[in-house]
Amino acid sequence: MKYKPADALNKATELFWQKGFQGTKMRDLQDKLDMRPGSIYAGFGSKEGLFLQVIDCYVEQSLKKIDDYNELAKTPLDALYNFVTDYIFVDGKLENCRVCLLVKTVSETETGPEHLHAHALAGLEKMEQKFCELFTQARQQGLLKQEANPELLGKWLQMQIMGLVMYSKNCTNKNDITMMIESVFSSFQPHV
Amino acid sequence: MKYKPADALNKATELFWQKGFQGTKMRDLQDKLDMRPGSIYAGFGSKEGLFLQVIDCYVEQSLKKIDDYNELAKTPLDALYNFVTDYIFVDGKLENCRVCLLVKTVSETETGPEHLHAHALAGLEKMEQKFCELFTQARQQGLLKQEANPELLGKWLQMQIMGLVMYSKNCTNKNDITMMIESVFSSFQPHV
DNA sequence: ACTGGACTTGAACACTTGTTCAAGTTAAAT
DNA sequence: ATTTAACTTGAACAAGTGTTCAAGTCCAGT
Numbered sequence A, B: 001m002k003y004k005p006a007d008a009l010n011k012a013t014e015l016f017w018q019k020g021f022q023g024t025k026m027r028d029l030q031d032k033l034d035m036r037p038g039s040i041y042a043g044f045g046s047k048e049g050l051f052l053q054v055i056d057c058y059v060e061q062s063l064k065k066i067d068d069y070n071e072l073a074k075t076p077l078d079a080l081y082n083f084v085t086d087y088i089f090v091d092g093k094l095e096n097c098r099v100c101l102l103v104k105t106v107s108e109t110e111t112g113p114e115h116l117h118a119h120a121l122a123g124l125e126k127m128e129q130k131f132c133e134l135f136t137q138a139r140q141q142g143l144l145k146q147e148a149n150p151e152l153l154g155k156w157l158q159m160q161i162m163g164l165v166m167y168s169k170n171c172t173n174k175n176d177i178t179m180m181i182e183s184v185f186s187s188f189q190p191h192v
Numbered sequence C: 001a002c003t004g005g006a007c008t009t010g011a012a013c014a015c016t017t018g019t020t021c022a023a024g025t026t027a028a029a030t
Numbered sequence D: 001a002t003t004t005a006a007c008t009t010g011a012a013c014a015a016g017t018g019t020t021c022a023a024g025t026c027c028a029g030t
Helices: A005-023 A026-033 A037-044 A047-072 A076-088 A101-108 A114-140 A150-168 A174-186 B005-023 B026-033 B037-044 B047-072 B076-088 B101-108 B114-140 B150-168 B174-186
Strands: none
Touching (some): A005 A037, A005 A047, A026 A047, A047 A101, A076 A114, A076 A150, A101 B101, A150 A174, A150 B101, A150 B174, B005 B026, B076 B174, B101 B114
């Protein structure tokens, strides 16, 4: 496969993210990627194969995104805070927030194709691990109580993000969400 | 429409809940409901029409379920706690937990059919209102600080449930989830 | 110039999709 | 017994589905 897959994968990601796995039709992909069916099958094997690669690509980019935030922010906790805030307020607007592709896929394939489900779950696990990493750093820097459990905090943050993002679909009040984010992150501060 | 829709609607709910709107095919419904296409269309208008009725039915039953919990429990807070716990640990097992049909639909139709999306959101709003109701009762009974805002607590609980349920798909450790539920509900107790 | 392999094309295929409809059944009201 | 309206049936339809494949294009290595 010599085809420049980066651009194609990003376009495919956009489609799958918008419409889900089942909602995305091969014809949609053909139009969006400007590739004929044969090329897509030569390059990616099948719709499922393409989707799996899209997920890998998505996970890789998401992990990198967190690293980028971490380099820019003063502390790992700030990085996580900024990551979450920017994820929910895209261009400052709550309406632009979209459910994470992995979460969407997990929900869609709850009973569906086993390997798609497993693949999305594996991606989420990597995200959680990354959260855990940053919490570990934060503790080393004395930003958390010494007894704090980074692994548990990672799980907790993962859960909170899932809740925040899903709930943001159901909420028109920017203020409510802002308060919730504050509330989530204030629980990470060491007891004063 | 004289057809006994109760049984049919429940069976349809089961299918849509398992497979989602797009994932559920008319043939599946025909088999599960043991009805021929003409009958389904006479009774429900279309696949979308049936789905909308399924959602209404689901919301109604969910609201009633909370009322039932409220009658059985000592306090509204206990009722909510039991509701959440039983929702996540179905038959005591984390694996049996399924993403709420409304949440699943919101996620699936994020960009898709406008009215399906709106209908699911409306259902979620009713659930939130019910949570708010119970929190109001709890405050009247002195179980919450007088300054507590039941409306905000309702939103908060809605968000937390979404997070807990979605995260439970990604978690094999029953203990972790139990701790998270405790953590969520301990935040409702008045400051000691 | 020639070969060979990777990539592309677009028509075509077999199957599935949601939906329709003419014909048949039921059962209460006249 | 006749009418009427609601409901059921199941074959059929048109459109859409993921996928294939013979034929063509490209281009690096000989």
